[in-house]
Amino acid sequence: MLIPLRDFCRSQREWLLETIESLVRLESPTTDKAAVDRCGAELTARLSAIGGRVTPLTRTDRGNHLLAEFGCLKSQVLLLGHFDTVWPVGQLDRMPLTRSNGRLHGPGVFDMKAGIALGMLATRALLETGAAISHRIVMLWTTDEEIGSGTSRQAIEEEARRSDAVLVLEPSLPGGALKTSRKGCGGYEVIVRGVAAHAGIEPQKGASAVQEVAHQILRINAVQDLARGVSVNVVKVTGGLRSNVIPDEARAIVDVRAPSAAAAAEVEAAFRALRPVDPRTTIEARGGFDRPPLERSDAVGRLYGQARAVARELGQNDLAEGGTGGGSDGNFTAAIGVPTLDGLGAIGDGAHALHEHVDIESLPDRAALIAGLIQRIQ
Numbered sequence: 189m190l191i192p193l194r195d196f197c198r199s200q201r202e203w204l205l206e207t208i209e210s211l212v213r214l215e216s217p218t219t220d221k222a223a224v225d226r227c228g229a230e231l232t233a234r235l236s237a238i239g240g241r242v243t244p245l246t247r248t249d250r251g252n253h254l255l256a257e258f259g260c261l262k263s264q265v266l267l268l269g270h271f272d273t274v275w276p277v278g279q280l281d282r283m284p285l286t287r288s289n290g291r292l293h294g295p296g297v298f299d300m301k302a303g304i305a306l307g308m309l310a311t312r313a314l315l316e317t318g319a320a321i322s323h324r325i326v327m328l329w330t331t332d333e334e335i336g337s338g339t340s341r342q343a344i345e346e347e348a349r350r351s352d353a354v355l356v357l358e359p360s361l362p363g364g365a366l367k368t369s370r371k372g373c374g375g376y377e378v379i380v381r382g383v384a385a386h387a388g389i390e391p392q393k394g395a396s397a398v399q400e401v402a403h404q405i406l407r408i409n410a411v412q413d414l415a416r417g418v419s420v421n422v423v424k425v426t427g428g429l430r431s432n433v434i435p436d437e438a439r440a441i442v443d444v445r446a447p448s449a450a451a452a453a454e455v456e457a458a459f460r461a462l463r464p465v466d467p468r469t470t471i472e473a474r475g476g477f478d479r480p481p482l483e484r485s486d487a488v489g490r491l492y493g494q495a496r497a498v499a500r501e502l503g504q505n506d507l508a509e510g511g512t513g514g515g516s517d518g519n520f521t522a523a524i525g526v527p528t529l530d531g532l533g534a535i536g537d538g539a540h541a542l543h544e545h546v547d548i549e550s551l552p553d554r555a556a557l558i559a560g561l562i563q564r565i566q
């Protein structure tokens with residue numbers, strides 16, 4: 189049953205590469221709306237060309253997100269991903285788009301323009317081989333994942349609620365393993381206010397916000413519990429004004445990650461419980477978790493089991509699973525209870541790094557895996 193899908197995907201290897209390259213060539217850093225929309229226009233044309241009904245979700249200060257629908261069955265499967273990248277326009281000069289030694293290099297190729305093209309080829313395979321499917325395919329390609337999905341989260345959750353499963357085409361783990369858990373992540377800004385005074389004339393009247401933030405940094409970092417997968421790290425500190433003034437303000441930026449909703453709640457409680465050592469100072473903690481954890485629920489495990497069975501039938505290596513400390517939009521869809529499988533995108537390496545690339549030979553079979561999985565979802 190799955191072999192025609194695989195053969196079709198293999199026959200479209202060049203189409204796949206050409207599609208990926210066309211998207212990589214149009215650089216799309218999250219904060220450059222005009223550039224992101226140029227990439228979006230190309231993607232829209234290509235989605236339409238393969239039979240998609242494309243609706244832009246227009247945004248004023250971010251690129252427009254793209255929703256594409258294929259087929260008209262009532263139940264739906266959602267393919268989810270983003271076409272913004274962390275690279276500025278011009279990065280192509282430093283990381284040229286090249287095929288060499290079985291690898292396709294370029295900014296944003298692994299994270300995650302190849303994943304988008306894989307979803308498109310999987311959809312083509314199902315439609316053009318006349319495979320029996322029980323769902324329509326909906327794709328949501330967003331433009332602000334790399335900065336926290338502020339303008340897309342609501343649309344992602346709405347579309348996920350209408351779906352029987354969400355397949356996230358973010359990069360795979362090394363070797364092609366899927367991501368069945370992701371930590372929740374977020375950040376805090378801890379603002380300490382003290383009392384300014386002349387550091388030479390009357391230092392006793394001052395309450396140093398910098399000294400207080402030093403106390404708090406040690407307390408905050410002590411919340412970290414790596415054995416349980418909880419990481420809490422002060423990543424930036426600012427404070428003070430000039431050499432002769434006891435500082436009345438200091439700030440600490442904190443990165444937080446937690447593997448479960450319960451652990452995230454503990455971290456949140458720890459921040460709410462921060463109290464000053466010097467009672468003349470005050471502490472305010474702003475922030476929280478932006479992305480809830482993607483926990484390996486039974487539903488996630490079942491979906492992974494189906495993917496593994498499809499991979500076996502396609503004659504692929506055993507499809508492994510793993511977790512990651514980084515978040516994705518899959519965190520949102522899993523947290524509202526929709527079966528979500530992440531890391532179904534390309535095999536490669538170097539997300540957000542200069543050696544970013546995908547492994548060319550594995551691409552067509554990866555599309556076949558996605559197609560086969562869509563076909564199996566009930």
Ligand SMILES: [Zn+2]
Nearest residue numbers: 299300333358
């Ligand atoms: Zn990504």
